[in-house]
Amino acid sequence: MQSFTEYTGLAAPMKVADVDTDQIIPVRFCSGIDKSGLDAALFCDWRESQDFVLNQDSFTAATVLVAGENFGCGSSREWAVWALQAYGFRAVLAPRFGDIFAGNSVKNGLLLVELEQSVIDQIWKEIDACPGIEVSIDLVAQTVRVGVLTFGFDIDPTQRQRLLDGADDVDLTLRYLSDIEAYERDRRRSLPTAGSERG
Structure with a gap:
């Protein structure tokens, strides 16, 4: 597993609360353990709309998702994480996340970085003012920086x-x-042998 210490990437705002794992990746894509093609399945139903954030030129290459309250709620599908990573996301910022996710x-x-809703609002404001802005995350220092703001x-x-070590x-x-x-x-010494008596 790739270690995470510091990362800077293009931020995409997802101003929606309660995004569940079925919205992240519909269940029809969740079979087996083959991760190929999961990037295309990410938010598949939502991406049919041209207005969806990841369809906008400023955010198609995003690798940091700035989401709303309770991101990743719902069923316990590991494919939701795999699909985000397959698309290229290294981090998600939100006020709260689903426990299993x-x-x-x-x-x-x-x-996953939990920040107060007021902080997420400030980051969204920065992204709105400058689409294509990058967010820097320092796991060692436990800081998030966007523009001149640091949280x-x-x-x-x-x-x-575990993340710093990249340990699965x-x-x-x-x-x-x-x-x-x-x-x-x-343990092997204590196991019965073929000739031992059974009580």
């Missing part, structure tokens, strides 16, 4: 370290490989 995001290296943010320390579940498990191997060696 948040868990899936950190496991896959997508940074701090809080993040769970364990999740922060397998990486975290392998940190305990020697303990796992020792357990397996001792």
Whole structure:
């Protein structure tokens, strides 16, 4: 998994609350684990409208999404995270995220930054004034910068370290490989053999 320390990217404003995972990627695209083509499936139904934000020339190459309250609510589909990443998004900023979506995001290296609605409003205002403006996120310093504005943010320390290290579940498990191997060696000695009696 790619580590996240600092990132600067084009910001796209999604001024909608309660964007659920079925809107992020419709269920008809959620089968198997093949991630190819998921960029085209991202917000597929919404992208049929020319007015949709990612259809606008200023935002087609966006890699930072600035969203509304409760982004990623709804069902627990990991494809929602995969589709955002396949499109090129490295981070999503919002006042709050769906719990399961948040868990899936950190496991896959997508940074979610929670900011007060008043801060999101200020960032949207900056984007409106200068479409194509970039947002810089520093996970080490825990800051977001847009134009001359800088905002701090809080993040769970364990999740922060995981993102800084670029560690997925397998990486975290392998940190305990020697303990796992020792357990397996001792466990095998205690297992019954073909000739042992059963009580």
